[in-house]
Amino acid sequence: MKTTIYMVRHAESPYDEGNERTRGLTAKGKADVEKVTKLLMGEGIDIIISSPYSRAVRSVEGLAQHLNLEIETFEDLRERHFSSDEIVDLMSNIRNNFYNPEYALPGGESNADCQNRSIAVLKTVLKEHKGKKIAIGTHGLVMTLMMNYFDSNYGLDFLDQLKKPDIYKMQFEDLELKEVIRMWNE
Structure with missing residues (x-):
């Protein structure tokens, strides 16, 4: 029995608004969320879950409203916490962490x-939603790390080419990843 996961990387978010948890979406990000909704609304999605961060929730909110589904948030899907101090070169830190x-x-x-x-x-x-179709509002690095767990080809190069938003459809049989299809086209 196949279970389908739709990884929805959040849409564009302003870096100067709020903090990591509360910053929302830019005007472009909001427009792209409408495209995400249109792209996924015919997929037969049963469940929507998300990181608790506002930008991730907002990226699947339109889909949830259209399908009349609640968004269940999971704290452990939050963005990676990089440091308690300000990081001067975040991308260098991210790259080093892949090695x-x-x-x-x-x-x-x-x-x-x-x-x-x-x-x-x-x-x-x-395990709990075997045979269902689940959309996950997520972050680029978290999504990459989850996909990398099942297939090492999803690493730094994959992360570097991701867009905001981006959507990947993953087909599973039990806990085995069988197929990945990129759905987002700019």
Whole structure:
């Protein structure tokens, strides 16, 4: 029995609005959410879950409203916490973590920690909702780490080419990833 996961990377978000948890979407991001909704509304999605961060929730909110579904948020799908201090070169830190997944800055979380917590949620969802179609509002790095758990081809190069938003349809049989299709076209 196939279970389908739609990974929905959040739409464009302003870096200067609110904090990591509360920042919303730009005007372009809001327009793109309408496209996400139109693209996914005919897929027969049964369940919508999300990171608790506003930009991820807002990226699947239109779909939830159209399908008359609630969005269930999971704290362990949140974005990776990089450090308790301000990071001067975030992208350099992200790249380095792909070569050393256990490394974490002071007060921060490693790629391995982020992957472990997010995969625990995904495995539970796959077991509890076998045969269903589930949309997940997520973040680029978290999505990459979850996909990487099942297939090492989803690494730094994959992360670098992701768009905001982006959508990947993943077909599973039990906990085995069988197929991945990119659905988002700009």
